[in-house]
Amino acid sequence: MAVDNKTVIDMAHLARIAVSEDDIPKIASQMGKVLEIAEKMAAVDTDHLEPMAHPLDAAQPLRVDDVTEADLREAFQAVAPSVDKGLYLVPKVIE
């Protein structure tokens, strides 16, 4: 399946990835090749199979509802770019 330039731009926007104008055609063709593999797989008849949500055919283990985590805020915030009054600071996201 061919991927056009606009799809690449849309995908890059959704994934918040900066893509330079020059790279777009190359990425489009690479994405197209990935989709070709997907198309090949889609051609296999799987009508009689129940889809799996996970490659391991196992069930999710459950955790007992106990508080087991200590407060490690100081350690976590030591590596954060910017903190104030216990909050992580980020560039303003609303006008």
Place this chain on the structure above:
Amino acid sequence: MSNAAWETVIGLEIHAQMATKSKIFSGASIAFGAEPNSQACAVDLGLPGVLPVFNQAALVSAVKFGLATGAEIGRKSVFARKNYFYPDLPKGYQISQLDHPIVGRGMIDVVQEDGEIKQVGLTRAHLEEDAGKSLHENFVGQSGIDLNRAGTPLLEIVSEPDIRSAKEAVAYARQIHALVRYIDICDGNMQEGSFRVDANVSIRPRGSDTLGTRTEIKNLNSFRFLERAINIEVERQIDLLEDGGRVSQETRLYDPDADETRSMRSKEEANDYRYFPDPDLLPVHVDDAFIDSCREQMPELPKLRLARFTDELALGESEARQLINDRATADFFEATVAASKQPRHAANWVINELGARLQKADLGIEQSPVDAEQLGGVLQRLADDTISGKIAKQVLDALWAGEGKSADEIIEAKGLKQITDTGAIEAIVDEVLAASPEQVEEYLGGKDKVIGFFVGKIMQASKGKANPGQVNQLLKAKLKR
């Protein structure tokens, strides 16, 4: 909002915070009001190399909700990643459920204001993690992020678009609110955000069966705002369509100060969440044994309790409903019945006498200064004619004020025992009649109402202790016309 030309169509999404101790995928506490980020562990922060592990208590809570609404329970439910970018979502995705939710279709009986029952379909209820909190004030050009809430277990309860007015929406939301508290899976605290409502609102020409374009009003955290926001939004949509415009599908926020809804972001661009199954989590298997163990932990459901109250205890439908709406009230009532063997009195006194006192003191029934045992004691003495209804209220007040430990103790200490000795009552009756010859004339002349005057005088003379039934009997006998 009723309008002859337009029909309102509403579906609600309710986010109920599960009353667990720890988060849905980590062992961090979810206690409210902690220092910012003191309850945000490596999993909640989305640090590399961490793995989510599912909290059993969250699963049990969701299954209980499914059982309480008669819904299908997903035997194999799947967690999926909902991808979007926002600073209070550090992983870049929210773990939620899409195709295989833990709770499938169900039905809720909604009691409306007029007492009518309306059935509202449940589309599904799925488990997901909450995001963190962004604080936009106080920082120049920056936002502060508190991730304590990130990873808090939520049950998102999605209704069918079966709701037709703001009032119905409120009745439905109240019903769900009462239910989640009843089965003890959510504390229902709306100020703290434990119970939040999103309303999907659209309108269509009356008689049409296609749905109009809807808007979603987010994060309504009181029933009053829910009703206001829907009414305002319906008005806005009607104005828009009648002026030849069109409604665009978007997320809106209700601003209670301005009493209007405002566009938040356009959903058309933002709604590509690229869901896919979360590879960090395996499918959740729920078998019969697990469901049975959840069922065993459930209290008697409101519907069944209602039937028992009306059938076995012979209560009226409306008073039974008032009692079962809140589990603590229903429990208190049952304890009162156990202590008094007087279901009718108990219903009346729990709802009216105790209810009014609690309301006046702004107390919940759990904080009642008079316990069920004590109230039961009052009702026993009322039923066996030791005291009259009026004195019983005095005894209740005395118990409320802590003037004694039991009804019997107060009755004894204050000498409130009803006079049932016919001779003693007769003496008072004679005295009152002798002192009121004019009124006796009037009564004999046919003025029935005067009987109230005599009863009043007699009760006054006996300090309220004469048995009212005997007083009436004696009066009628003595004043035979």
